[in-house]
Amino acid sequence: MKLAFTTLGCPKWTLKQIVENAAKMGYDAVDFRGLLEDLDVSHRPEFTTQQNTTRKLFKDHDIKVSAISISSHFAVVDPAEKKQQFDEAQRNLELAAKLDSHVMRIYGGQVPKGYTVEAIIPVLVENLRRIGDEAEKYDVTLALETHDAWTNSAVLARVITQTDHPRVKALWDLHHPYRFNGEPPELTYKNIGKLTAGTHVKDSVLDKDGKSQYVLLGEGTVPVKKMIEMLVEGGYDGYATLEWEKRWIPELAEPETIFPQYAQKMREWMG
Numbered sequence: 001m002k003l004a005f006t007t008l009g010c011p012k013w014t015l016k017q018i019v020e021n022a023a024k025m026g027y028d029a030v031d032f033r034g035l036l037e038d039l040d041v042s043h044r045p046e047f048t049t050q051q052n053t054t055r056k057l058f059k060d061h062d063i064k065v066s067a068i069s070i071s072s073h074f075a076v077v078d079p080a081e082k083k084q085q086f087d088e089a090q091r092n093l094e095l096a097a098k099l100d101s102h103v104m105r106i107y108g109g110q111v112p113k114g115y116t117v118e119a120i121i122p123v124l125v126e127n128l129r130r131i132g133d134e135a136e137k138y139d140v141t142l143a144l145e146t147h148d149a150w151t152n153s154a155v156l157a158r159v160i161t162q163t164d165h166p167r168v169k170a171l172w173d174l175h176h177p178y179r180f181n182g183e184p185p186e187l188t189y190k191n192i193g194k195l196t197a198g199t200h201v202k203d204s205v206l207d208k209d210g211k212s213q214y215v216l217l218g219e220g221t222v223p224v225k226k227m228i229e230m231l232v233e234g235g236y237d238g239y240a241t242l243e244w245e246k247r248w249i250p251e252l253a254e255p256e257t258i259f260p261q262y263a264q265k266m267r268e269w270m271g
Contacts, residue, residue, distance in 0.1 A: 001232055001240045001270060003263055004029040004066040006200070009244030010255040011036070015046045015054065021255070022063045026263045029066035031105075031241050039071065042091040051098060058099075065101040066239040067143070067198055068092050073109025074127040075120045075149070082127070089131050097138040103198050103238070104135070105143050105171050108150040108159065117149060125163045132165035143171035143198040146188075151176045153183060153191035160195050169197035173243070174227045179204060179212055185223050189230045196236055200243035201228075201262075214245065214252060217265045225269050232270070240266055 004027060007018060015035060022030050035041045046054050058065065070092045072085040089106065096104050111120050128144070135142050150156050153172075160168055170192045177183040203220030204212040217224065228240060242262045246252045 001228065001236070001266070002028040002066070002238070003242075003266055004031050004064075004239040005242040005244070005255075005259055005262070006031040006033040006069055007035060008033040008069075008247045009242065009252075009258065011247040013255065016057065019057050019061050019063050021259065023061040025260045026267070027063065027259075029064035029239055031067040031069055031239070032065065033069040033105075033243075034247060040088060040092070041068070042088075042095045047095055047099075055099070065096075065099040066241060067103040067105055068096050068099075068101055069105035071107070072131075073107035073148070074131065075108045075111060075115075075124040076127065077112055077115075077120075077123055085127075086131060086134075090134060093135055093138045093140055096140050102140055103143050104140050105145055105198060106131070107145055107147055108156075109148050111149045117155060121155075121159060121162070124159055128159070128163045128168050129165050132163065132167040135167040140167065141197045142168050144168065145171040145200070146173045146176045146192070151180045153177045153181075153188045157191040157195060160192075170195040171198040171200065172196045172227075172231075173200040173202075174224055175200070175202045175204060175212075175222055178222055178227075185227045185230060189227070189234070193230060193234050193236070196231065196238070198238055199231070199236075199241055201240050201266075202243050202245075214249070216253070216258060217242075217262050218269075228266075228269060 032041050041047050072089040076082045177188045203217050203222045204214050205220045207213050244258050
C-alpha cells in the first residue's frame with residue numbers, strides 16, 4: 001500500500017519542506033489539507049502563479065499529490081452556504097486536475113438545524129450528484145469522509161449507494177467509526193470497504209474521561225493493522241494516509257517524530 005501524509009500534521013512547513021521530507025522519510029505522496037496559514041490551498045501562490053515551479057518540485061522528488069482535502073460539506077440547504085461549498089469544491093477540482101491528483105476529500109458535515117439525519121439524506125444525495133458531475137469533468141473521485149454526523153458506516157454507505165454516482169465514494173477514516181461508534185472493523189469494512197477511495201489513518205487511547213488522545217501508530221487501541229489488512233486483501237490500491245491533527249492540536253508530537261515512525265510501522269506491518 002502506498003503511503004501519504006496530510007499537511008494537517010505539519011502546519012509550519014513550507015511547500016519545499018513538505019516535499020523534501022516526504023521523499024526523505026519514505027513517502028509516496030502528500031495529501032494537501034492546508035499550507036502554512038491557509039487552509040484552502042487553491043488560493044496560495046504555490047498553486048496559482050508558481051504552479052509550474054510546484055509541479056517541478058514534486059516531479060524532481062518523485063512525490064505525488066495523493067489527494068486534496070477540502071472543507072466543503074454538502075448536507076446544506078441554505079442557498080448562500082451551498083454556493084460557498086460548491087465554489088470551494090470547484091476551485092479545488094481544477095487544482096487537483098492540474099496536479100494530476102484524482103481524489104478530493106469532502107464532508108457531509110453536521111445536520112442543519114431543523115433536520116434529522118434521515119431528513120437531510122435526500123438533500124445530501126442531490127448535492128453529491130451535482131458536485132459528482134463536476135468531478136467527472138476533471139477525472140477526480142470525491143471521497144466522502146466518515147466524519148461529523150456521518151461516522152456510522154452503514155448510514156454513509158446508504159448515502160453513497162443512493163447517490164449512485166461513479167465519482168462519489170468513501171474516505172474511511174479508520175479511527176472514527178471504531179472510536180466514536182464502537183464499530184468492529186469487520187462491520188465497517190462490510191459497509192464501506194468496497195466503496196473506499198481514500199483513507200485517513202491514526203491511532204489513539206482513551207483517557208480517564210473517555211476522550212480520545214492521539215498516539216504514535218501501534219501504541220494505541222484502534223485495530224489499525226487489522227483494518228489495513230482487510231483493505232489490502234479486499235483489493236484496495238489507494239493510499240494509507242497519515243492524518244496527524246497537529247494544526248488543530250498543537251501539543252501533538254512534531255512531524256519530525258510522527259512522520260518517520262508512521263512510515264516505519266506501516267512498512268513493518270505490510271512486510
